[in-house]
Amino acid sequence: MIFSRVIGTGSIVPGAPVSNDDLVARGVETSDAWVSERTGIRFRHLADKGVSTSDLATEAARRALEAAGLRPADIDLVIVATTTPDMVFPSTACLVQSALGVPAGAPAFDVQAVCSGFVYALTIADKFLRSGSHKRALIIGAETLSRILDWSDRSTCVLFGDGAGAVVLEAGDTPGILASALHADGTQHGILSVPSHPEGGSLVGCPFIRMDGQAVFKFAVRVLADVAREVLEQAALPLEQLDWLLPHQANVRILQGTAKRLGLSEENVIVTVDRHGNTSAASVPLALDVAVREGRILPGQTVLLEGVGGGFTWGAVLLRI
Ligand code: ACO
Numbered sequence: 001m002i003f004s005r006v007i008g009t010g011s012i013v014p015g016a017p018v019s020n021d022d023l024v025a026r027g028v029e030t031s032d033a034w035v036s037e038r039t040g041i042r043f044r045h046l047a048d049k050g051v052s053t054s055d056l057a058t059e060a061a062r063r064a065l066e067a068a069g070l071r072p073a074d075i076d077l078v079i080v081a082t083t084t085p086d087m088v089f090p091s092t093a094c095l096v097q098s099a100l101g102v103p104a105g106a107p108a109f110d111v112q113a114v115c116s117g118f119v120y121a122l123t124i125a126d127k128f129l130r131s132g133s134h135k136r137a138l139i140i141g142a143e144t145l146s147r148i149l150d151w152s153d154r155s156t157c158v159l160f161g162d163g164a165g166a167v168v169l170e171a172g173d174t175p176g177i178l179a180s181a182l183h184a185d186g187t188q189h190g191i192l193s194v195p196s197h198p199e200g201g202s203l204v205g206c207p208f209i210r211m212d213g214q215a216v217f218k219f220a221v222r223v224l225a226d227v228a229r230e231v232l233e234q235a236a237l238p239l240e241q242l243d244w245l246l247p248h249q250a251n252v253r254i255l256q257g258t259a260k261r262l263g264l265s266e267e268n269v270i271v272t273v274d275r276h277g278n279t280s281a282a283s284v285p286l287a288l289d290v291a292v293r294e295g296r297i298l299p300g301q302t303v304l305l306e307g308v309g310g311g312f313t314w315g316a317v318l319l320r321i
Pocket of ligand 1: 029030031034035038039115154155156158159192211212213214216217220248250251254278280308309310
């Protein structure tokens with residue numbers, strides 16, 4: 001039987017941390033107290049003009065390859081999860097393939113599931129590897145979300161940041177990914193969106209994130225708890241044997257609410273939203289890499305990755321590191 005396993009992680013955030021007070025200094029009508037109390041966010045990173053999503057994705061992938069002790073030539077599948085691609089096309093994954101020097105001929109494509117994108121991409125890659133068609137995949141979540149923020153809308157602009165995270169997934173005999181589940185409910189497309197498209201040389205509609213914060217909050221806590229139970233049940237792993245819950249880093253209160261609903265101690269939840277804000281598709285692999293490199297997530301431990309985002313989409317991947 002073929003399994004897939006994460007054998008290396010990498011990440012990058014652009015530039016220096018930008019604090020809540022820095023946003024106030026830049027003219028956003030908010031306060032450190034409001035943002036940190038309601039969301040737990042203290043810092044985020046914002047890409048300078050000229051830094052693209054594919055630049056961040058390529059660097060995160062390079063670091064994941066280094067951690068895995070592999071070269072770009074060893075990779076035969078590239079998937080990038082992003083909502084902020086460099087271009088309408090070609091895909092960011094093709095740009096990364098070229099920048100890294102992953103051999104031509106390997107499939108490379110983007111996945112668009114907003115903040116669930118990485119969990120979607122990892123699940124897709126797991127299925128490729130388990131089928132025996134591919135051996136080593138680069139799965140990347142990367143965003144320059146600051147490009148789609150309306151800096152005059154304080155209810156959204158304080159929440160998000162830029163960054164990228166990546167994993168190398170390898171096929172082999174040892175189980176790594178133990179279970180996964182993906183879901184979507186398109187009837188909820190209106191509660192979180194960037195409702196615009198290019199047409200005739202300009203953008204039609206609003207090019208910024210629009211969100212019903214309270215509706216998103218309630219939806220996220222419910223589905224994150226449900227999908228966690230679903231994958232634990234699939235793998236027949238009792239909650240007590242789960243070492244880490246690593247949910248999409250949107251808001252510390254969503255993470256606390258999910259842990260509470262599951263009956264899991266907050267000590268078992270990986271939190272990095274305080275330093276990165278919500279980096280959408282990058283948030284899960286970024287938090288994973290930070291926790292691995294800080295020695296919190298250790299080899300042999302079980303980790304439950306969870307995504308939730310626009311669409312609405314959600315999903316989870318349970319893995320042994
Ligand atoms: N600074 C100061 N005041 C603010 C700010 C701000 N940045 N933003 C809103 N306010 C004000 C509002 O104007 C309002 O003032 P009013 O009472 O005078 O009208 C007041 O704060 C309360 O606004 P609400 O929107 O009701 O605040 P709420 O308690 O719902 O918190 C928040 C808003 C933090 C966005 C919350 O709804 C939330 O966390 N939602 C989840 C959304 C989320 O995390 N989205 C991420 C993307 S989705 C995803 O990744 C899954």
